[in-house]
Structure formats: C-alpha cells, structure tokens
Amino acid sequence: MLGFALSLIATLLHAAFIFAAAPLLMGLVGKIRAWALGRRGAPVWQPYLLLYKLLRKSTLVPETATELFAVWPVAAFLAISLAALLVPSFCTGMLTADLSDFITLIGLFALARAATVLGGLETGFGFGGAGAGREILFSIFAEAALLVVLLGFVLLAHGATVDGIAVAFATQHIGISVSLGFALAALLAVALTETGRIPTDNPSGHLELAMVHEAMVLEYSGRFLLLFEYAAMLRLLLWMDLIGTIFLPFFMARADDVLSWPLGLLCWVVKLGLMVVILSLFEISTAKMRVFRVPEFLGASMLLGFLAGVFLFVAARIGL
Amino acid sequence: MVGLPGQGMHLQLDALSLLFLGLLAPQIVASAVAGMRGSVTFWAFVLGMVLALAAADAFTLIFGFELMSAASWLLVLRGDARPATFYVTMAVFSGACLIPAVFLPASSVAFLLILLGAGAKAGLAPLHSWLPKAHPAPPAGVSALMSGGMVKVALYVLIRYAFIILAPAQQPWWGVVLIVAGLGSVLIGALRAMLELELKTVLACSTVEHVGLIAVGLGVALRAKAMGDPILAGLALQAALLCAVAHGLFKPLLFLGAGEVKHAVGTSSLNWLGGLMRGMPRLGGLMLLGAAGMAALPLGPGFAPEFLLLHAVIGAAATGGILARIGFTASLALLGLGAALALGAAVRLIGIGFLGRPRTLQAAAAEDIGRGPLFAMGLLAVLMLPVALLPGLVLQLLTPVVMELAPAAQTPPLAYVPVPLLLLGFLVLAAAGFVLQRWGVRGTRAAPSWNGGFGAPPPWLPFGDPLTQPSATGFAEPVARAIGQGLLTRDMADPAEEWVVAPLLRVHLKGVRLAERIRRATIRERLAFVFVALVLFLLALGLGEGG
Numbered sequence: 059m060l061g062f063a064l065s066l067i068a069t070l071l072h073a074a075f076i077f078a079a080a081p082l083l084m085g086l087v088g089k090i091r092a093w094a095l096g097r098r099g100a101p102v103w104q105p106y107l108l109l110y111k112l113l114r115k116s117t118l119v120p121e122t123a124t125e126l127f128a129v130w131p132v133a134a135f136l137a138i139s140l141a142a143l144l145v146p147s148f149c150t151g152m153l154t155a156d157l158s159d160f161i162t163l164i165g166l167f168a169l170a171r172a173a174t175v176l177g178g179l180e181t182g183f184g185f186g187g188a189g190a191g192r193e194i195l196f197s198i199f200a201e202a203a204l205l206v207v208l209l210g211f212v213l214l215a216h217g218a219t220v221d222g223i224a225v226a227f228a229t230q231h232i233g234i235s236v237s238l239g240f241a242l243a244a245l246l247a248v249a250l251t252e253t254g255r256i257p258t259d260n261p262s263g264h265l266e267l268a269m270v271h272e273a274m275v276l277e278y279s280g281r282f283l284l285l286f287e288y289a290a291m292l293r294l295l296l297w298m299d300l301i302g303t304i305f306l307p308f309f310m311a312r313a314d315d316v317l318s319w320p321l322g323l324l325c326w327v328v329k330l331g332l333m334v335v336i337l338s339l340f341e342i343s344t345a346k347m348r349v350f351r352v353p354e355f356l357g358a359s360m361l362l363g364f365l366a367g368v369f370l371f372v373a374a375r376i377g378l
Numbered sequence: 379m380v381g382l383p384g385q386g387m388h389l390q391l392d393a394l395s396l397l398f399l400g401l402l403a404p405q406i407v408a409s410a411v412a413g414m415r416g417s418v419t420f421w422a423f424v425l426g427m428v429l430a431l432a433a434a435d436a437f438t439l440i441f442g443f444e445l446m447s448a449a450s451w452l453l454v455l456r457g458d459a460r461p462a463t464f465y466v467t468m469a470v471f472s473g474a475c476l477i478p479a480v481f482l483p484a485s486s487v488a489f490l491l492i493l494l495g496a497g498a499k500a501g502l503a504p505l506h507s508w509l510p511k512a513h514p515a516p517p518a519g520v521s522a523l524m525s526g527g528m529v530k531v532a533l534y535v536l537i538r539y540a541f542i543i544l545a546p547a548q549q550p551w552w553g554v555v556l557i558v559a560g561l562g563s564v565l566i567g568a569l570r571a572m573l574e575l576e577l578k579t580v581l582a583c584s585t586v587e588h589v590g591l592i593a594v595g596l597g598v599a600l601r602a603k604a605m606g607d608p609i610l611a612g613l614a615l616q617a618a619l620l621c622a623v624a625h626g627l628f629k630p631l632l633f634l635g636a637g638e639v640k641h642a643v644g645t646s647s648l649n650w651l652g653g654l655m656r657g658m659p660r661l662g663g664l665m666l667l668g669a670a671g672m673a674a675l676p677l678g679p680g681f682a683p684e685f686l687l688l689h690a691v692i693g694a695a696a697t698g699g700i701l702a703r704i705g706f707t708a709s710l711a712l713l714g715l716g717a718a719l720a721l722g723a724a725v726r727l728i729g730i731g732f733l734g735r736p737r738t739l740q741a742a743a744a745e746d747i748g749r750g751p752l753f754a755m756g757l758l759a760v761l762m763l764p765v766a767l768l769p770g771l772v773l774q775l776l777t778p779v780v781m782e783l784a785p786a787a788q789t790p791p792l793a794y795v796p797v798p799l800l801l802l803g804f805l806v807l808a809a810a811g812f813v814l815q816r817w818g819v820r821g822t823r824a825a826p827s828w829n830g831g832f833g834a835p836p837p838w839l840p841f842g843d844p845l846t847q848p849s850a851t852g853f854a855e856p857v858a859r860a861i862g863q864g865l866l867t868r869d870m871a872d873p874a875e876e877w878v879v880a881p882l883l884r885v886h887l888k889g890v891r892l893a894e895r896i897r898r899a900t901i902r903e904r905l906a907f908v909f910v911a912l913v914l915f916l917l918a919l920g921l922g923e924g925g
Contacts, residue, residue: 182734187848
C-alpha cells in the first residue's frame with residue numbers, strides 16, 4: 059500500500075516536473091546558443107511568455123480548413139504527452155512503468171507524426187504539403203533505425219520497457235561496450251530528426267521552403283499553435299529523458315524509496331543541463347543539411363544500430 | 379451426394395475454421411448490405427469461401443477454393459476485363475500447385491507447392507503483382523471481400539497445411555522461406571501503397587503489405603515450432619492471427635469507403651479528390667478510423683498485431699545461430715521501414731483525399747453516403763473497437779486456435795494495454811482543456827488562409843487554384859526519389875513485373891510458338907518424326923535386350 063502511494067506520488071511529481079520544465083529547457087537551449095554565438099539572447103523564460111501569449115491570442119481557422127482542423131493539434135499534443143509521461147525522468151518504478159514498452163513509445167511518436175502531417179495537409183496549401191512529404195521521408199528511416207537500436211537494448215536488458223531497460227542498465231554490470239556506443243550514436247541521430255533540430259531541420263528557420271516541422275503548422279494560430287509548440291517542447295524533454303534514462307541511469311531514484319528521490323532529482327537536473335549544453339554547442343557547430351541528405355544520415359544511423367546488434371551477437375558467440 | 383465417388387463431401391468445423399468463418403461473417407454482411415446482395419455470382423463467391431473454410435477433406439477444400447476463384451474471376455471480369463486474364467492465369471497457377479499438393483504425403487515438396495499455390499492466391503511476394511490490378515476492378519463490395527476475405531481463405535489453407543496437416547514433416551527452413559516472402563511483400567506493398575494514385579490500388583497494395591506481415595508472423599511461428607520454442611511460437615501466432623482479424627475489419631471498411639468515393643465523385647484517383655471531409659463527414663470519419671488501423675497507430679486496431687509481431691521478431695533475434703540473428707535484425711529494420719511507409723500511405727489517403735481543398739467541382743459537390751453503406755461501414759467500425767481497445771481479450775479468444783496450431787505454445791498476456799493509456803490520455807486532455815478554457819481566449823474566428831502571404835484566389839476559383847495544392851504525386855515525391863528509385867523499376871513499376879511476370883510471359887510466348895510450329899508441320903516433317911521416333915524406340919529396345 060505504501061509502495062503504491064509512493065509510486066503514485068512519484069508519478070505525479072514526474073508529471074508536474076516534465077510539464078513545468080519543458081519550456082524552460084527550450085529557453086535554455088536558445089540562451090546557450092545565443093551566448094556561444096556572442097549574443098545576449100532572449101531570457102530563459104521566453105518560451106513561457108510565448109505560450110502565455112498564444113493562450114491569450116484569438117484563434118484563427120482558415121476558410122479552406124475542414125472540421126478536423128482542431129483535432130490534429132490535440133492529437134499531436136496528446137500523443138507526445140502520453141509518451142512523456144511514460145518515459146521515466148528522475149526515478150524508476152512509477153505507475154506507468156509497465157506501460158512504457160519501447161514499441162508503444164515508437165507508436166506514440168508515429169501517432170504524433172501522423173497528426174502533425176495531417177495538420178500540414180489540412181488547409182491544402184503548398185508549404186504544409188511540402189513539409190509533410192519530407193517529414194514522412196525522414197520518419198521512414200528514423201523508425202527503422204529506432205527499432206534496430208531497440209533490439210540491442212532488449213538483448214542487454216532482457217526486457218522491452220524503458221523502465222526495465224533503465225533498471226537493468228543501472229543495476230547490472232553492463233560495462234562500456236562498442237555496441238552501446240554505436241547505439242548511442244544512432245539514437246542521437248534519430249533524436250535530432252524527431253525533435254526537428256539542426257542538422258535535419260532548423261527550429262528557428264524562417265524560410266518556408268527549407269522548413270519541415272514548422273512548415274506543417276504555418277496555418278495554425280492561438281490555442282492550436284500553443285498545443286503544437288508545447289508538444290515540440292515536451293518532445294525535446296522527452297528525448298533527453300529517454301537518452302538520459304538509458305545511457306546515464308546513474309543515481310536514478312526508486313519510486314518506493316523516498317530517501318533516494320532528492321539525489322535522483324538532482325542528478326536528473328544535472329543530466330538535462332549537460333545535454334542542453336551539448337545540444338546547443340552541437341547546433342552552432344554544424345549547418346543544416348539538404349533535405350535529400352537526411353535519408354543518408356538516418357540510413358547511416360540505421361547501419362550503426364545494425365552493427366550494434368551484430369557486435370552483441372558476436373560477443374555472445376565468443377563468450378565475452 | 380456431390381464429391382469424390384464413394385466418398386462424398388465432408389464438412390467439419392474446428393477452432394481454426396471457426397475463427398476464419400467468424401472473420402468472414404461481418405465482411406459478407408457488410409458487402410451484401412453495401413449493394414452486392416442481388417448478385418448470384420457474389421453468393422457463389424461467398425459459398426466457395428465458406429466451403430473452403432468448412433471442408434474436412436481435400437476434395438471439398440479444393441472444390442470450394444476453385445469455386446471462389448472462378449466466381450471472383452467472373453466478378454473481376456465484369457468490373458474490368460483487362461486484369462481478368464492475368465487474374466485467371468494466377469488462379470489457374472495456384473490451383474495447379476494446390477491440387478497435387480493436397481494429395482501428396484507430408485513432405486517439403488508438398489509444403490513448397492502449398493506455399494506457391496496459397497501464396498499466389500494471397501498475394502505473397504514475388505507472386506503479388508496481380509493483386510493491385512485485380513482487387514480494384516470489381517465493385518467495392520466485391521473488392522472488400524476479396525481483400526478482406528479471399529486473401530484470408532488462401533492464408534487459411536496455408537496455415538492449415540503448414541501447421542496441422544504437414545506437421546509431421548516440419549522443417550525450420552519452411553519458416554525462413556515464409557519470412558523472406560513476407561518481408562518482400564511488406565516492403566513492396568507498403569512502398570507501392572505510398573506511391574499509387576488510385577484509391578483502391580493504394581488499398582490493394584496495402585493488403586499485400588498486411589499479407590506480408592501475417593506471413594512474417596506465421597514464418598516466425600513455424601520456425602519456432604519446428605525448433606521447439608513454445609513462447610516464441612505462441613507470440614508469433616498471436617501476432618499473425620490478430621493481424622488477420624484486424625485486417626479483416628479495417629480493409630473491407632476502407633474498400634467500401636473507396637467505392638462510395640468513386641460513386642459520389644466519379645473518380646477515385648487521389649489527384650482528383652480533396653476536401654471530401656467537408657461534404658462527406660460521415661464517410662470521412664469512418665475512413666479515418668480505417669486509416670488509423672492501416673497505419674497501425676496506437677489506440678487503433680492495427681497496433682496490437684504490429685506490437686506482437688515486432689516483439690516476436692525481437693524474440694527470434696535473441697536466440698539461435700549468429701546468421702539467423704543477423705537476419706532477424708535486418709527483418710526488424712525492414713519491418714520498421716514498412717510500418718513507416720504504411721503510415722505515410724494512410725496519411726496520404728486521408729490528407730490528400732479528404733482534407734485540404736477540393737481539386738475538382740465533383741469533389742466539392744460530393745454528397746455523403748446513404749444508409750446502406752453507412753450501416754455496412756459502421757458495423758465494421760464497431761467491431762474494430764474491441765480489437766483496438768481490448769486486444770488482450772481478443773487474444774484470449776484466439777488461444778484455442780493457437781493451441782490447435784502449436785499444441786506446446788505458451789501465450790503470455792499482452793504487454794500493450796490500451797485502456798490505462800486511454801485513461802491517462804483523458805486525464806491529460808481534461809487538464810489541457812481546463813487550462814485552455816479557464817485562461818485562454820475562447821472561440822475561433824474564420825479567416826482566409828495565410829498561405830505564405832499569397833493573395834486571395836480570383837472569384838471564379840472559390841477553393842483557390844487546385845494546381846497550387848500539393849498533389850498525391852507531389853506528396854510522395856520525396857519517398858519516390860529516395861526509396862522508389864532503388865526498389866522499383868525505372869518507370870516506378872513493380873519489380874515483380876520485370877523479374878517474375880515478364881520472364882514467365884516470354885516462356886509462355888515461346889511455348890505458344892513451339893506449339894504453333896508443331897501444328898503447322900508439313901506431312902514430310904511429320905513422317906520424318908514418326909520414323910525417327912520408331913528408330914529410336916527400336917534402338918532403345920535393342921540396346922535394352924542386348925545389355
């Protein structure tokens with residue numbers, strides 16, 4: 059009973075933290091990018107102001123849109139929120155632990171993608187359609203890469219839930235292996251694509267022809283745009299949580315052990331800060347690539363994931 | 379009594395045939411309600427399928443199977459004569475493989491013949507290229523039953539023989555053959571579904587993909603059963619059977635909807651549709667449900683089978699020899715490609731056909747569906763709900779079938795549970811709705827689209843210039859460029875046409891020429907032939923006597 063109550067509280071805390079911290083993360087990335095480029099940059103709470111502004115603005119619906127115009131932002135937000143709730147942040151063993159199967163997560167990403175793409179096609183104007191077609195192209199390789207990477211985790215952790223993988227990686231002696239390095243590289247490439255960061259897409263781009271994610275939400279405004287923007291922020295946090303949980307599961311708290319929570323929270327903040335800095339520095343040191351280079355980029359990550367699996371098989375064969 | 383002399387026909391229902399009959403029943407009702415109930419050929423088609431499923435002896439099975447083929451050929455012929463010849467050729471081929479196979483003793487040869495015969499009928503690569511041509515030809519009700527039902531009957535024959543009748547001779551490599559054929563179907567089917575323009579052809583290509591998914595599941599199960607891995611066999615069988623159930627519901631729904639689109643707009647080419655959600659909201663909503671199943675989205679009917687299948691393939695990659703494990707890793711990547719392509723195809727179907735602006739006046743003026751088709755599609759949509767939301771329960775119903783196919787199999791409970799996920803979603807939505815209602819500015823205002831700052835369209839184009847709207851071709855162009863050019867032939871046709879059908883046609887042409895040459899032989903040639911044959915015969919006889 060106590061265990062259930064504790065894990066309920068942990069789950070609620072997790073939900074509160076991710077929904078509160080997602081805009082901050084986006085603001086931090088922008089701030090550090092600006093600093094590294096020698097500019098002052100917007101304040102870190104700028105995304106909160108953006109969300110509030112969108113909340114208070116009137117919502118326009120294009121005349122050529124159908125009745126389902128309002129459905130897509132809600133569906134995209136819902137799918138990303140569910141995924142964010144399933145991925146552990148500071149502790150393992152939450153109430154959502156059993157639901158957090160990696161394939162369910164991949165499915166939720168697909169649901170969010172489908173909703174965004176349909177939102178892009180909704181009004182029937184050129185930019186949305188162009189962005190939607192490109193998004194589908196990227197997703198094909200991203201999903202394959204994600205599945206192959208997942209295989210490596212399942213082989214090492216003997217379980218497919220993100221929670222189980224985190225527990226296994228934190229408690230078992232896995233050691234630093236070449237496979238995990240390859241898997242990390244592959245997962246990072248997929249993460250950059252899914253969250254629409256440089257080098258596959260530019261979140262602060264203002265040229266419609268070069269946009270992918272932004273092009274699909276061009277016709278949205280007010281509360282609907284708020285949902286899309288918030289979903290994008292949650293998505294960034296979610297991917298950082300995912301990578302942090304799997305590759306840096308150190309000092310993660312257990313939900314039924316309340317004394318371990320402060321350290322878990324502290325480590326979560328440190329992990330996120332580290333990843334924010336790395337992401338910002340990476341983004342200013344590379345350029346966005348051409349659209350038709352992205353499949354090669356993701357194809358390479360798929361091959362890396364494949365190699366990770368093959369190395370694991372070889373290691374199992376020769377008894378390492 | 380009809381049937382083989384002295385034996386008659388025998389019918390018998392077991393768990394497997396009951397499952398497939400149960401799968402067929404709602405489709406038959408839906409197709410009949412949607413406008414096919416007056417056609418005698420249609421009922422002959424249905425009778426053939428039911429006979430094949432309920433057969434207890436090989437003769438009845440073949441009789442039902444061939445009745446089904448012949449009736450569906452007539453129905454295809456009435457819709458469109460062009461693909462009918464190709465279709466009947468494939469049907470004859472599959473009959474020619476099945477008839478000897480069912481009378482052979484349990485052996486690998488029998489399995490290969492069954493695989494060729496049933497696989498050709500089910501649209502398994504590389505013998506699939508007739509399916510996207512023949513399935514769209516007849517009226518929608520028949521297309522629905524062909525894609526949702528006939529394909530399943532072919533798979534039923536495959537399952538019955540591979541798992542039950544030929545079980546004594548089972549070999550692990552049978553499964554591998556099935557997996558390879560299935561993966562080919564998944565990839566080609568999903569890719570072509572993403573690239574085709576005609577709505578019904580898109581759906582038929584998607585059927586090829588789903589047949590591939592089922593075949594991969596069956597292959598993994600067959601291999602696991604032959605190698606004595608009860609957990610994996612159970613998991614893969616669950617995946618294959620649940621996929622068959624889900625596909626048997628959403629694909630007929632989509633085909634019926636495509637027929638209604640054609641009826642209302644006059645064409646079902648995606649490049650001539652657009653904005654149908656405005657005029658046909660009921661049809662649009664039902665098609666959206668079906669497309670969610672086709673795309674295997676979570677909380678939809680197609681996700682649980684995909685989930686089980688991916689877990690089965692991961693499970694298969696976790697054990698066994700190193701080559702097999704590498705092979706299963708590659709299969710996982712291919713399944714990922716196929717799943718994302720299927721999502722793209724489903725999104726394209728809805729986004730280009732039903733959202734956006736109308737591309738023609740007919741699309742703008744389309745009227746919503748009548749009561750009959752609405753009932754038919756609604757029935758299928760309601761039946762989709764338990765598969766979508768309570769897949770664990772449906773799997774429990776499937777357990778007797780799994781036990782019949784692999785008696786040692788274990789069926790662990792499903793790890794994907796949609797109901798808590800749905801509850802969690804409701805909580806999130808309630809919270810978001812509260813925030814938006816409490817602090818947000820309410821209501822919406824209609825306004826001209828921003829459209830990158832372009833001006834308003836001229837008054838004679840109320841929906842703007844259709845040419846400025848992304849077309850189905852344009853939407854698929856990035857995929858066609860990045861993947862299509864590598865996998866399809868130069869003019870974006872199916873590789874099976876070039877590598878399988880074209881060589882067979884050449885052989886056929888040579889055979890015809892040879893036969894014609896023999897028919898036209900002069901009297902001298904014939905006499906010479908008879909003389910040479912006589913000499914050779916005597917020579918052989920003499921050598922035989924002397925030696």
